[in-house]
Amino acid sequence: MLGFAAYLLLTPLVLFLAGGEAAWLAAWVYFVLAIVAVIGSRLIALKVSPEMLVERSRFGEAQGVPTWDRLLGSIVALAGPLATLVVAGLDHRFRWPPHFTVTTQVAGGVVLALAYTLSTWAFLSNRFFSAVVRIQAERGHQVVRSGPYAIVRHPAYAGGILAMLVTPLMLDAAWSIVPAACVVAAMVARTALEDRMLQDRLQGYREYCTSVRFRLIPGVW
Template sequence: MNLALRTAVSMVSGLVFFGLVLFLPAGTVHYWQAWVFVAVFSVSTFVPSIYLAIRHPDALARRMKAGPRAETRPAQRIIITVTFLAGIAVMVISALDWRFGWSSVPLWLVITGDVLVAVGLVAAQLVVVQNNYAGASITVEEGQPLVSTGMYGIVRHPMYAGSLVMMLGTPPALGSLWGLLAVLAAVPVLAARLLDEEKALTDDLAGYAEYTKKVRFRLIPGVW
């Protein structure tokens, strides 16, 4: 299957996925927060994907090689599975919250959530532009260079930082506050993936150990 067809299939599959995890728990399609979220998510991933397909097709192919079977480290197969389930939990809980009115989210906070989703997703995609070897699975390829400038000069894992921003924005974007509890539960899983990845990079990527001494913070500047 060529890259363009794989990209199209991935996007259609994503829309079906959102339909299942958002509108089914909500019990209706008259859920405007979910429609706006899906639109923001789709545009924030579709436009950068088109750019990558044109300018950096190899990088896009790496991004699309995802899931437990794409991982070479046993621990990562478990972590990525739990991460996927946590992402589903965030959206399902948020949709149920909206349906049953467990929390009240004002319009300004819904908009703020959508902005965070867009910023997080676009930032994660920009990482791929800066580092073409940044894939969805943890591998170190032959000849892979160490990138230490740009966003990599701020935190060691800017792609995860963008993903965290997106995750934090998702519940309020969907009209939920209770969904943030699921996000908090997912943070240790993200940290576990990050720490295991650092072990692989220290072992296999030349210069990474020295880089960790130069850039101290892994995920959040000034915090960790």
């Protein structure tokens, strides 16, 4: 809960402090979309899969987490997104060129909402959706094949990558593409490493890979 509260506080704080003003419509829309996705998904999960929320809350003490995931997880979940918001705020404050049209910003907002929807769908479809990469043997970890997992093997990462790519467009902050791209790279690396670990250690996952061939993008990878 502490991490959840910190997220709710840090997102607007970082954006508006770096941006130098609270009268920033795109930032407010971004914040509202993020909060609706986060709070909405947690409230639903509280009813349908409360044990999954307990698992996620224990990420700091979880056993069997690879060293690479501690590093990549911190980049994907905290450092990278915060850096993206800081640069976006500074971009807004100092009006760094280039700029995006209002149409591009609106399109970015629509795609961002779709990306959050995909990630939320994945979150609610997988009762083993942990904050860290590990085999949850004590919970009877099984392969999830329903919902978006019938389309790609890592739909939450797909949604997260899409969200990071369109955030600079929505906020009219072209320079924030740099840290956003670093987050995307970390997500792709984490996807590859997690997928390899699941193939090696989770029963039934190799068979799942033969029926759902692609990790993130159907027909591509």
